[in-house]
Amino acid sequence: MSCNISEHKHKFLHELPKCEHHVHVEGTLSPELLFSLAKRNNITLPDHFPGSVELCNERYDNFADLQDFLDHYYIGMSVLINEQDFEDLAYEYFKKAKSDGLHHTEVFFDPQGHVERGISIETVVNGLNKACKKAEEELKISTKLIMCLLRHLPVPNCIETIKSAHKYYNDGTIHGLGLDSSEKPFPPELFESCYKLVKENHPNALLTAHAGEEADPIFITNSLDLLNVTRIDHGVQSHRDDELLKRLADNKIMLSVCPLSNVKLQVVNDVKELPIRKFLEFNVPFSINSDDPAYFGGYILDNYIAIEDRFQLTGEEWVKIAKNGVYGSFIDDKRKEEIYNAIDEVYNKYKDLI
Numbered sequence: 001m002s003c004n005i006s007e008h009k010h011k012f013l014h015e016l017p018k019c020e021h022h023v024h025v026e027g028t029l030s031p032e033l034l035f036s037l038a039k040r041n042n043i044t045l046p047d048h049f050p051g052s053v054e055l056c057n058e059r060y061d062n063f064a065d066l067q068d069f070l071d072h073y074y075i076g077m078s079v080l081i082n083e084q085d086f087e088d089l090a091y092e093y094f095k096k097a098k099s100d101g102l103h104h105t106e107v108f109f110d111p112q113g114h115v116e117r118g119i120s121i122e123t124v125v126n127g128l129n130k131a132c133k134k135a136e137e138e139l140k141i142s143t144k145l146i147m148c149l150l151r152h153l154p155v156p157n158c159i160e161t162i163k164s165a166h167k168y169y170n171d172g173t174i175h176g177l178g179l180d181s182s183e184k185p186f187p188p189e190l191f192e193s194c195y196k197l198v199k200e201n202h203p204n205a206l207l208t209a210h211a212g213e214e215a216d217p218i219f220i221t222n223s224l225d226l227l228n229v230t231r232i233d234h235g236v237q238s239h240r241d242d243e244l245l246k247r248l249a250d251n252k253i254m255l256s257v258c259p260l261s262n263v264k265l266q267v268v269n270d271v272k273e274l275p276i277r278k279f280l281e282f283n284v285p286f287s288i289n290s291d292d293p294a295y296f297g298g299y300i301l302d303n304y305i306a307i308e309d310r311f312q313l314t315g316e317e318w319v320k321i322a323k324n325g326v327y328g329s330f331i332d333d334k335r336k337e338e339i340y341n342a343i344d345e346v347y348n349k350y351k352d353l354i
């Protein structure tokens with residue numbers, strides 16, 4: 001806990017009901033689980049990969065940028081082989097996030113990162129879905145799976161991936177489409193046909209895309225115009241374009257912001273450089289998320305605390321952020337109402353103390 005935050009404010013932030021919209025399940029693979037799965041599955045990691053938990057943690061403090069992280073991340077996920085591995089991975093994340101005050105989460109996964117290594121999409125989705133069901137029953141959190149396309153792979157490969165996932169959109173196992181991996185060399189316009197294919201076949205699917213993490217605000221505008229997304233992942237570069245900020249606010253396009261990720265991948269030098277005040281001033285809805293918590297030094301609560309530590313938000317501002325996260329979630333009105341009420345309850349408990 002940061003020394004700048006009072007004990008009551010810390011407790012308030014801990015208990016504040018949270019919705020997470022930007023977490024890659026492969027990015028929840030802790031070094032401990034990584035090495036234990038490597039052993040269980042007889043996987044030999046390449047020589048240049050850090051050989052111990054300690055060396056991994058050292059490496060995670062020194063990512064030069066997004067690409068440097070991704071080069072490591074794709075090797076890390078190579079230890080995931082069986083359905084049980086995917087279930088264990090996701091369930092560990094659900095338990096940890098629940099203990100941080102999470103009520104709802106929308107989880108990204110990268111099927112191509114596994115299919116490329118000979119693991120079937122069935123293995124991946126069945127394992128993740130088992131963890132989702134168990135989390136809903138045992139932890140009482142709501143969950144949605146969002147399949148991401150790897151933008152560094154050829155479009156025909158992305159189209160094949162979508163076709164192989166049709167059945168999971170149809171039976172309600174997969175709820176949305178996202179776009180991740182190396183941003184700058186692979187602009188959103190390359191993926192128009194992919195988003196069109198999902199929209200035509202699954203009109204109710206949530207469409208989102210990473211945009212404006214490292215690249216210019218035009219990547220955000222083009223994601224909205226050409227991919228028809230209704231949410232933007234990261235989107236922090238939008239602060240450079242006031243017209244875009246107005247558009248995001250007017251259309252209630254939520255940004256899924258990931259503060260500790262932005263520091264670890266050197267998008268900013270410090271959380272205090274993030275345009276949080278500008279987003280609040282322009283009424284741009286945003287949620288606060290962990291991205292790849294096992295790699296970036298913090299789960300959802302750590303990200304909330306990092307923002308509080310740098311910006312000292314009021315209780316009302318926190319309630320607004322939490323409620324915007326509920327509003328922007330891919331859940332029905334009844335579930336939204338439950339979480340809104342839970343937020344009010346926590347606020348009423350702490351409002352005279354924070």
Ligand code: HPA
Binds near residue numbers: 024066261292
């Ligand atoms: O922050 C990210 N950006 C792009 N791709 C990713 N894949 C995992 N995390 C990220």
Ligand SMILES: [Zn+2]
Binds near residue numbers: 233
């Ligand atoms: Zn991400």
